[in-house]
Amino acid sequence: MAIITLSTDIGTSDFIIGAFKGQLLTSGATGSIVDITHQLSSSNFAEVAYICNNAFHFYPEETIHIIVTSLFEYEDGHFLIARFNKQYIICPDNGILTMITHQTPLEVYKYELSGPTERTTMTLLSQYAKAAAQLSRGRYPIQLAEKCTDFIERYPIRPTFGDDWIDGQIIFIDKFENVVVNISKEEFEACRKGRSFAITFGRNYASNQITRISENYSSASKDEYLANFNSAGLLELSIRGGNMAGLFGLQGFKEENQHVQQLLNSTQGGQKRNWFYQTIRIFFT
Known part of the structure; x- marks a missing residue:
């Protein structure tokens, strides 16, 4: 049974997270949906990486981690799906992937957005939900997106x-x-x-x-x-x-x-x- 985790900077004071879970279910996601946090920083990626990296270790193989932070920083018409440590990470192409992994994952895929050209939080999250649902049903990233190497990389500051x-x-x-x-x-x-x-x-x-x-x-x-x-x-x-x-x-x-x-x-x-x-x-x- 698939596990889908949610880590976002959206908060829980309005309808967005509840609606996002509804999108996941409507898209056919199977298994459990688990909240890690919805209080991520929108700018402090070192803090985001600290929280996500240390939480992800405790989840089983094939877990699908959705990370939403600084969603509109870049409007490139895509997001990333990565396979790392036998888990999946779905996140914006804004550098947060390598901040969390501390290295360049060998398998990174660029998922092109489709559907409405209007870019709102809910239209973007619907695309994340669609990709996560397909992964939860056993599809592989290569079936959903194109493998890529030209994504944004940032790395944690070191002592x-x-x-x-x-x-x-x-x-x-x-x-x-x-x-x-x-x-x-x-x-x-x-x-x-x-x-x-x-x-x-x-x-x-x-x-x-x-x-x-x-x-x-x-x-x-x-x-x-x-x-x-x-x-x-x-x-x-x-x-x-x-x-x-x-x-x-x-x-x-x-x-x-x-x-x-x-x-x-x-x-x-x-x-x-x-x-x-x-x-x-x-x-x-």
Whole structure:
């Protein structure tokens, strides 16, 4: 039985998601329709990739993942179907595919839009529903779309390393305002080499420091700054019973036209975007 997951930036305050599920059923989709989230960011693709990548791992082979974010960023008359890790991903051709996969999938197909020339959210989603329904009934992407290599690629920003330091970037802030940094446990330990360390954050690096890794929240006392590696294997900073991001003014993402400390330039489709991430620095001694 097929599983179709939905991850969108549409929200749930109006009729769109309910109508989209109706389109899937009307198109003949078989199996279960599962909501991952409808609160994706429309601009912070690193956050979208973090959520989707870490959720998709837990689904069985042949799951069909539909991702809708920044749907109208490019109007090229198509979307993508990819096969990756024995699952399917259906998404806009706006760079989100490779942000999630962290590599170029070997099988990517360009699904050309058909039907009404008017491009509204519901007319576009009806095409996603049609493709997903056909996949759920056992059809292959090559039967629905043309294999391609000329799609937009973007990749997550990576930490930078020195002999005695790592610079990581905040990629996600959860509802408790805990801060997730793009440094994995493996990267941390490889650079640490058994040494002492200080994780610094906020405007005052000298006083805002964490010098140990905790197993979980219960291992810290109330109001203590806490660092641990979360379920995704990434560094997470928090305060036991407090609000890390709000207290220190930490921000996960900004998109601006001015130069600030960290940027990832992406130029596709005649558009130039600067992506900025706030830095968390770790010193080793």
